[in-house]
Amino acid sequence: MASREPVTRIPVVLCVDVEPDDFYVDRRDPKPWRGFEALHREFQDLRARLEARTGHDVHFSWCIRTDPQIALAHGSPTWAVERYGPFFEEYRRAGDAIGSHVHTYRWSDSVDNWIDGFDDEDWVSECVAMAAKGHADAFGEQASVIRFGVFWSSTSAINRAEQLGYRFDLTVEPGLPPNFSDVRKPAPTAELPDYYRVPREPYAPSRADFRRRAEREQRAMTIIPLTSSYEKLGVGFRSLTQRLQRMRRNGFRNRRMSVPLSMWRPWEGKNSFSSMLDRAIAAQPRPYLAFAVHSNFPVTRSRERVQSSLAALLAHPASSRFVFCTPSELMAMHA
Secondary structure (H helix, E strand, O other): OOOOOOOOOEEEEEEEEEOOOOOOOOOOOOOOOHHHHHHHHHHHHHHHHHHHHHOOOOOOEEEEEOOHHHHHHHOOOOHHHHHOHHHHHHHHHOOOEEEEEEOOEEEEOOOOEEEEOOOOHHHHHHHHHHHHHHHHHHHOOOOOEEEEOOOOOOHHHHHHHHHOOOOEEOOOOOOOOOOOOOOOOOOEOOOOOOOOOOOOOOEOEOOOOOOOEOOOOOOOOEEOOOOEEOOOOOOOHHHHHHHHHHHHHHOOOOOOOOEEOOOOOOOOHHHOHHHHHHHHHHOOOOOOEEEEEEOOHHHOOOHHHHHHHHHHHHHOOOHHHEEEOOHHHHHHHHO
């Protein structure tokens, strides 16, 4: 009898940025995080459905805001853990990863509003340190997972996070162009990086440039890039120009992983989310998937898009091979 090939499991990291509903938090009247409350209920159902589909325990990752904006607006960096303690106890019992989501928002008296001060390395260091301390105060242990906000990261921020005990970063979105910003968020005080040429698999970052792989350095930090794929284009001169531009920016090797597969985007037609998943899996020698969603999505205009993407993930033909895991479990599966 011919031997059968073993079924290849595909690790999937699904991270939730646990944060306020609004990026411009009202310091005078901060509101409960209704989006997170709704997402908690939805993810209880999603976990059960994913476990039934995959036959495995499902582990999510939850990165919580415990940074200076939360401290100033809500009175304590650990406000969310205090307010929603039972939620996080449930996640810990389920084997989920609990980490930090860090924004570098600071209050500006001159504009009487929030700005994003990631150009100030001292301020960034303070934000990361407060997030680390807030997590340790709330849970009695150091967080191992970190994710920065607004598509931003930097070499000094990654190095600082490593010094404070973080071991996995989930910020990098391969293929993302520079200065990809959102007008709904506080204005950045410097340019955002591009992620065209970053590795498409987990890597130890260089201490000189977090977007490059460390060659001889020993690092405790591993960057786990989020999933990227590629969009099918039409025919004609314009499409040919777009293909050449995509290859020039991302490199020949990464030409088929040139677009972040963000769940909040509209994926339709020949570039449906399921089709994009097919291409992402096929493009990787050792496939894995990694996604991040905002906890406020249930109360935003992106609600239907994210729910549609999650439904496509659940219904995908390869979903029986998916193992929803924490970053450390992903690395163990890849070891």
